Amino acid sequence: xxxxxxxxxxxxxxxxxxxxxxxxxxxxxxxxxxxxxxxxxxxxxxxxxxxxxxxxxxxxxxxxxxxxxxxxxxxxxxxxxxxxxxxxxxxxxxxxxxxxxxxxxxxxxxxxxxxxxxxxxxxxxxxxxxxxxxxxxxxxxxxxxxxxxxxxxxxxxxxxxxxxxxxxxxxxxxxxxxxxxxxxxxxxxxxxxxxxxxxxxxxxxxxxxxxxxxxxxxxxxxxxxxxxxxxxxxxxxxxxxxxxxxxxxxxxxxxxxxxxxxxxxxxxxxxxxxxxxxxxxxxxxxxxxxxxxxxxxxxxxxxxxxxxxxxxxxxxxxxxxxxxxxxxxxxxxxxxxxxxxxxxxxxxxxxxxx
Amino acid sequence: xxxxxxxxxxxxxxxxxxxxxxxxxxxxxxxxxxxxxxxxxxxxxxxxxxxxxxxxxxxxxxxxxxxxxxxxxxxxxxxxxxxxxxxxxxxxxxxxxxxxxxxxxxxxxxxxxxxxxxxxxxxxxxxxxxxxxxxxxxxxxxxxxxxxxxxxxxxxxxxxxxxxxxxxxxxxxxxxxxxxxxxxxxxxxxxxxxxxxxxxxxxxxxxxxxxxxxxxxxxxxxxxxxxxxxxxxxxxxxxxxxxxxxxxxxxxxxxxxxxxxxxxxxxxxxxxxxxxxxxxxxxxxxxxxxxxxxxxxxxxxxxxxxxxxxxxxxxxxxxxxxxxxxxxxxxxxxxxxxxxxxxxxxxxxxxxxx
Numbered sequence: 188x189x190x191x192x193x194x195x196x197x198x199x200x201x202x203x204x205x206x207x208x209x210x211x212x213x214x215x216x217x218x219x220x221x222x223x224x225x226x227x228x229x230x231x232x233x234x235x236x237x238x239x240x241x242x243x244x245x246x247x248x249x250x251x252x253x254x255x256x257x258x259x260x261x262x263x264x265x266x267x268x269x270x271x272x273x274x275x276x277x278x279x280x281x282x283x284x285x286x287x288x289x290x291x292x293x294x295x296x297x298x299x300x301x302x303x304x305x306x307x308x309x310x311x312x313x314x315x316x317x318x319x320x321x322x323x324x325x326x327x328x329x330x331x332x333x334x335x336x337x338x339x340x341x342x343x344x345x346x347x348x349x350x351x352x353x354x355x356x357x358x359x360x361x362x363x364x365x366x367x368x369x370x371x372x373x374x375x376x377x378x379x380x381x382x383x384x385x386x387x388x389x390x391x392x393x394x395x396x397x398x399x400x401x402x403x404x405x406x407x408x409x410x411x412x413x414x415x416x417x418x419x420x421x422x423x424x425x426x427x428x429x430x431x432x433x434x435x436x437x438x439x440x441x442x443x444x445x446x447x448x449x450x451x452x453x454x455x456x457x458x459x460x461x462x463x464x465x466x467x468x469x470x471x472x473x474x475x476x477x478x479x480x481x482x483x484x485x486x487x488x489x490x491x492x493x494x495x496x497x498x499x500x501x502x503x504x505x506x507x508x509x510x511x512x513x514x515x516x517x518x519x520x521x522x523x524x525x526x527x528x529x530x531x532x533x534x535x536x537x538x539x540x541x
Numbered sequence: 542x543x544x545x546x547x548x549x550x551x552x553x554x555x556x557x558x559x560x561x562x563x564x565x566x567x568x569x570x571x572x573x574x575x576x577x578x579x580x581x582x583x584x585x586x587x588x589x590x591x592x593x594x595x596x597x598x599x600x601x602x603x604x605x606x607x608x609x610x611x612x613x614x615x616x617x618x619x620x621x622x623x624x625x626x627x628x629x630x631x632x633x634x635x636x637x638x639x640x641x642x643x644x645x646x647x648x649x650x651x652x653x654x655x656x657x658x659x660x661x662x663x664x665x666x667x668x669x670x671x672x673x674x675x676x677x678x679x680x681x682x683x684x685x686x687x688x689x690x691x692x693x694x695x696x697x698x699x700x701x702x703x704x705x706x707x708x709x710x711x712x713x714x715x716x717x718x719x720x721x722x723x724x725x726x727x728x729x730x731x732x733x734x735x736x737x738x739x740x741x742x743x744x745x746x747x748x749x750x751x752x753x754x755x756x757x758x759x760x761x762x763x764x765x766x767x768x769x770x771x772x773x774x775x776x777x778x779x780x781x782x783x784x785x786x787x788x789x790x791x792x793x794x795x796x797x798x799x800x801x802x803x804x805x806x807x808x809x810x811x812x813x814x815x816x817x818x819x820x821x822x823x824x825x826x827x828x829x830x831x832x833x834x835x836x837x838x839x840x841x842x843x844x845x846x847x848x849x850x851x852x853x854x855x856x857x858x859x860x861x862x863x864x865x866x867x868x869x870x871x872x873x874x875x876x877x878x879x880x881x882x883x884x885x886x887x888x889x890x891x892x893x894x895x
Contacts, residue, residue, distance in 0.1 A: 352873060356840075359836060402815075485709060485710035486713035
């Protein structure tokens with residue numbers, strides 16, 4: 188493997204000194220980029236793009252051609268695991284993800300096979316290898332997975348949900364069935380992330396998009412406990428280097444202390460939490476990644492720079508900050524504005540690292 | 542007016558002693574009740590039901606016939622004000638609210654008239670008078686409005702939204718236009734709530750459904766500041782009794798201290814915040830209302846009772862707790878389970894008030 192030329196991102200995740208605050212954007216390879224839309228049109232539908240390692244590699248690298256980003260993230264979907272468990276993932280225009288098979292009963296849960304990552308998810312591992320090779324050490328590659336709770340919401344609801352009617356019925360009325368499903372998913376995610384690491388991912392992020400829909404006690408029991416299990420089972424060092432693990436629970440700002448207790452290296456923050464307050468709460472135990480509202484990118488350059496400055500100041504001096512958006516970049520953002528954002532982070536963060 | 546027979550709710554909002562923790566449910570008059578569905582079918586569509594004071598009164602009283610609730614809440618919609626401003630509110634099946642006219646430009650905002658509450662919203666005031674008379678002092682009547690920020694989201698987006706693209710573009714890129722719109726709405730909401738109070742509402746709640754989509758600084762500037770303006774302008778005493786004001790920001794658990802600083806009497810909590818922690822943070826400045834996850838009502842009786850017990854214990858002994866769900870009751874809940882919930886609050890709370 189080529190030597191890593193820019194390791195700001197990995198160093199910041201481990202709270203080591205850097206010259207500038209590293210920055211990447213969730214969903215940085217995405218629909219706001221015309222070149223992405225062009226590749227996607229060639230691929231056909233979204234899953235065909237995910238399942239084609241060459242094209243997945245192509246779109247992963249596109250934002251790096253435009254912007255001075257400090258990390259690449261594997262182009263894939265969070266729902267590849269349930270798809271590999273035989274649920275039949277598909278996307279309907281404007282409707283978000285859907286599954287052909289829905290998991291509701293204890294029997295449904297029992298019947299779910301643990302996916303064989305090396306065969307059922309070989310397209311993901313092939314994409315990781317392809318991207319890693321194409322990056323040639325330019326910046327590190329992030330692997331990722333959905334959290335068990337988040338995967339389960341889609342599997343039990345059959346798609347996106349507003350009120351999580353069916354999974355919450357399962358959680359409150361049949362907790363043993365819920366735990367059995369989450370246990371299987373935690374095992375699958377652990378295997379999946381470890382295979383991504385062995386294939387070349389240099390950091391991993393667990394996306395817990397829907398943990399924030401839970402009360403504190405339910406979050407700890409049904410989401411965090413399973414992320415803990417994954418963190419415990421992850422390969423933490425590979426190729427002589429620490430592989431940092433990042434936990435991101437959207438709307439999880441109230442539970443950062445508990446998240447830091449898992450032993451993850453870093454926590455992702457959405458924009459509803461003040462990053463300076465978050466830092467005071469978790470102290471030096473973890474790095475923090477975030478947390479600009481992606482909608483700031485609709486504003487003119489001066490407003491974007493002001494918001495970057497505000498967040499840098501809120502975090503303050505010292506190590507352990509990876510700049511990011513608090514959620515994925517929106518599809519209607521002007522690509523030029525993303526560049527203004529990335530450059531502002533590098534330019535304005537220098538004084539904080541002297 | 543008939544004398545109030547059960548004033549637990551009003552007393553708890555003012556942190557005065559009560560014999561039992563009072564309880565009501567957001568959206569207690571709603572689709573989970575067969576008798577509501579029957580009245581709604583007679584009315585035709587949802588807005589025809591809201592605009593008919595006799596039928597609005599009928600559905601307001603329905604849950605009181607079934608359950609031992611400590612308050613009634615006016616049956617209406619949060620979007621009556623923008624409708625009265627001429628935007629043409631309508632509902633499409635399964636789609637949520639929609640407006641015929643959308644507010645996007647500075648000119649759109651300038652052209653918006655301040656509604657004449659006594660004429661444009663006379664149907665709401667007639668419903669308040671009708672309900673108050675029909676209640677005959679049984680329990681107090683709650684009036685309500687959407688918060689300026691929440692109303693603005695629907696007016697600018699044209700309906701419900703996931704990412705608030707247009708209103709956040711306005712907020713970040715054209716803050717002066719955003720402030721002008723919110724200022725008009727704060728004036729309208731103040732007039733509207735005061736007219737509800739004069740017509741007979743004995744407490745008022747401001748529903749800030751979407752304030753939780755903002756960062757802390759943006760929440761304070763674009764949502765809380767305008768709720769503050771309303772609180773400052775509210776009639777606080779009527780008919781010789783204090784009229785408590787309740788602020789409820791969904792996903793606002795991180796900003797409770799700032800909300801308490803407004804001078805509101807009580808804060809509503811969704812279920813993502815631990816009520817005991819919230820109480821420790823706001824001290825004796827405000828009462829707290831909440832905060833069971835409405836999805837607990839999908840569980841069997843014993844689980845519902847356990848969760849009620851847990852929340853009562855978390856709040857602890859002493860005054861200032863109004864029990865409620867953390868959001869509206871879901872339409873697929875078994876009405877019997879709502880009764881189990883209400884009875885459990887009264888039964889299990891007695892020891893906390895000795």
